[in-house]
Amino acid sequence: MADYAEQLNEISELLQKGKAKDIVLSVQTALEQGVGAADILEKGLIAGMSVIGGKFKRGEVFVPEVLIAARAMNKASEVLKPALSEAGVTPVGKALICTVKGDLHDIGKNLVKMMLEGKGIEVSDLGVDCDTQKVVDEVKASDAKVLCLSALLTTTMMAQKDVIDALKSAGIRDKVKVMVGGAPVTQSFADEIGADAYTSDAASAAEVCRAFYN
Ligand code: B1M
Secondary structure, eight states: OOOHHHHHHHHHHHHHHTOHHHHHHHHHHHHHTTOOHHHIIIIIIIHHHHHHHHHHHTTSSOHHHHHHHHHHHHHHHHHHHHHHSOTTOOOOEEEEEEEBTTOOOOHHHHHHHHHHHHTTEEEEEOOSSBOHHHHHHHHHHSOOSEEEEEOOSTTTTHHHHHHHHHHHHTTOGGGSEEEEESTTOOHHHHHHHTOSEEOSSHHHHHHHHHHTTO
């Protein structure tokens, strides 16, 4: 039986190779053998994805390889979902989530969604490349208390501001708490655009979001 660190390393390697079927089995085995779900996420899946990110930046891998790794990441995350949820948690309310206009990255968004659901928050997922007006319309139509916006590109983070500005123009800014996140987003950017909260990772996003329902 592989030891704890070896199992995490294997998961990272399988992610980098984009082996969706193998990684699902490997994550299941690791969970059965007592490897922590948070470690599998952080030290296996996210660690593997940051290796891919570095290679992508240096031109050592290209979009198809990254897409295959992303598919493996999403499949493996689904396996982790029950383990990351708090058992028997009672429903607390609703939230909306999307990746903003112009941005196709969905892994971080999906993780935030999963963690929120694990805290008993019912999440309506508006998807990726989400049109600003569509977000405003959904906020108007729903009784969600929190709106979560993810952005992964320096060129799309301004779309988070566009959403906040559009909510103000529509006279519904106070209807929801707006949370922002994603790799290029910072606390100072969040303050600058008038967001209600920023967190750097999905687990703290769930903690902060849950507090809005108290
Ligand atoms: Co893209 N990409 N990509 N990419 N991609 C990055 C982001 C990049 C940093 C790679 C690099 O150059 N090193 C770079 C951005 C540079 C920049 O803007 N500064 C980049 C680029 C340039 C591009 C393209 C422009 C490439 C091209 O076509 N030439 C293109 C843009 C397409 C578009 O969106 N319009 C592109 C495309 C793609 C793929 C489609 C191939 C694929 C996405 C597939 C998918 O998502 N289904 C992809 C991927 C996978 C990446 C990297 C490798 C991995 C991103 C990821 O999923 N990370 C990424 C490099 C990297 O990040 N190291 C890169 C794992 C994920 C768990 O992290 O999403 O950051 P992340 O989520 C974190 C936190 O940020 C936080 O929680 C998570 C952790 O717990 N978080 C929140 C996220 N949202 C939150 C919301 C919150 C709170 C926390 O509250 C609401």
